[in-house]
Amino acid sequence: MPDLYDLEALVRATRPVPDPQWAARLDRRVARRFPDAAPAWYLAPFALLRANLAPVGALAGVALVAVALIAVAHPSSGGVSGSSSGGGSMSASGSSGSAASKAAAPRNLANPGGPIEDAGVAASDRAVRQDAQLTLTTPVDNVSPVSDRAIRVADRLGGYVQSSNVSATDHHAFASLELKVPSAQLPDALAQLSRLAHVKARSQAAEDLTDQRSALQAAVRDARADRDGLRKRLAAATTEKERAALRSQLQRAEHRIVVRQRRVAALDHEVSYATIDVTIAGTRRHAAPAAHGSSWTPGDALHDAGRVLEVSLGVALVVLAVCVPLALLGGAAALAGRLVVRRRREHALDMA
Numbered sequence: 485m486p487d488l489y490d491l492e493a494l495v496r497a498t499r500p501v502p503d504p505q506w507a508a509r510l511d512r513r514v515a516r517r518f519p520d521a522a523p524a525w526y527l528a529p530f531a532l533l534r535a536n537l538a539p540v541g542a543l544a545g546v547a548l549v550a551v552a553l554i555a556v557a558h559p560s561s562g563g564v565s566g567s568s569s570g571g572g573s574m575s576a577s578g579s580s581g582s583a584a585s586k587a588a589a590p591r592n593l594a595n596p597g598g599p600i601e602d603a604g605v606a607a608s609d610r611a612v613r614q615d616a617q618l619t620l621t622t623p624v625d626n627v628s629p630v631s632d633r634a635i636r637v638a639d640r641l642g643g644y645v646q647s648s649n650v651s652a653t654d655h656h657a658f659a660s661l662e663l664k665v666p667s668a669q670l671p672d673a674l675a676q677l678s679r680l681a682h683v684k685a686r687s688q689a690a691e692d693l694t695d696q697r698s699a700l701q702a703a704v705r706d707a708r709a710d711r712d713g714l715r716k717r718l719a720a721a722t723t724e725k726e727r728a729a730l731r732s733q734l735q736r737a738e739h740r741i742v743v744r745q746r747r748v749a750a751l752d753h754e755v756s757y758a759t760i761d762v763t764i765a766g767t768r769r770h771a772a773p774a775a776h777g778s779s780w781t782p783g784d785a786l787h788d789a790g791r792v793l794e795v796s797l798g799v800a801l802v803v804l805a806v807c808v809p810l811a812l813l814g815g816a817a818a819l820a821g822r823l824v825v826r827r828r829r830e831h832a833l834d835m836a
Contacts (some may be wrong), residue, residue, distance in 0.1 A: 507810040561720035611751065614667050614758040616674055616688045622681035624766035630680050632760055634661055635678045641669040643757065657766030662759065671756040677762060684765070697751050704744045711737040 598612040622630050631650050638645060665673045670688075678686065700710035714737055718730040 555572060609694070611693040611755045612667070613691045613693055613755050614670055614688070615690075616670060616758065616760045617686070617763075618674065618677055618683070618760060619685040619763045619765065620677075620681040620764050621684045621767050624652070624655065625656040625666075626681070627652055627659050627764050627766045630764050631659040631661060633680050633686045634663065634677055634764070637673060637680075638663040638665055638760075641673050641676075643669070643673070646685070646759070652766070659764040661762040661764075663762060664757040664759060667756060667758045670760070673758075681764065693755060695753060697748065697755075700744060700748045700751060704741060704748060707737060707741040707744055711741060716827075 531743070620630065628650060631648070635645055635648070637827060643663055646662040646664050648661050651657065652659075663673070674688075676684070711734060714730055714734040720729060721727040721730055
């Protein structure tokens with residue numbers, strides 16, 4: 485076929501001639517069997533990841549959905565405010581007791597566990613009276629021990645017992661405690677007390693007394709100003725009658741200062757300590773232990789099945805938490821490997 489021979493001769497005549505240096509380097513690499521190429525053991529994981537990229541992506545998606553569902557089902561809870569189950573209303577209690585007043589940072593009215601947000605008055609300058617009411621239920625024979633532990637909680641936090649009343653018989657038990665704890669320790673006190681027994685009801689209330697304290701402090705300053713003015717008038721008096729009248733007025737001014745200072749101190753003590761009314765109600769005694777060889781009820785089976793599912797889900801989440809980062813790193817490494825191979829191929833074509 486003469487036409488094919490002519491076409492072959494034409495192609496051979498017009499073929500490109502490679503650079504002699506590049507051809508020499510290629511020949512040397514061929515002779516050495518391409519020693520610079522990546523070994524098979526290095527490229528094998530990348531090939532495996534590329535082949536299973538879709539399952540790995542699906543696994544990562546399932547892990548993200550599970551984490552999102554758990555976050556939605558168990559959101560983080562803030563400070564306790566308002567009333568919980570069982571709604572007993574909180575009534576304000578008067579301040580009493582002879583313990584020394586302690587400075588404590590008051591809490592936010594809307595959220596007693598959080599900071600105060602007021603542009604006009606700093607958190608440390610506010611006066612907030614806090615009260616809490618807690619109702620616990622426990623077996624009859626456990627009322628007295630729970631009462632003792634509640635008192636120890638107040639002692640550990642720097643508080644004291646304002647009043648206590650414990651009544652216990654064989655079939656009935658009841659305890660009523662009025663505890664005083666530093667206002668800054670109120671969240672910790674409620675948390676520790678709530679762990680002593682079953683919480684039937686829990687409520688908190690707060691009252692801002694900042695304006696009242698400011699008014700009392702202003703009254704003290706006014707009384708002192710009156711006293712200072714009377715002292716100046718007494719020093720300038722010229723007659724004995726005038727001096728006697730000024731001394732009487734000065735004595736009354738000193739008495740007003742003392743009374744108003746005591747009111748300020750009483751209010752400071754009232755806001756420095758929070759009041760917790762703890763009620764402990766006794767229920768039926770502990771149930772007797774089940775007899776040996778008792779039957780395994782469907783309720784027990786359901787509980788055990790739920791526990792098994794809970795543990796299985798926890799293990800699966802832990803495995804996903806380990807596998808997802810490794811899969812992401814492997815995917816990134818596979819992508820980098822493909823880019824390197826492509827760059828080498830392009831470089832080789834450019835050299836040609």
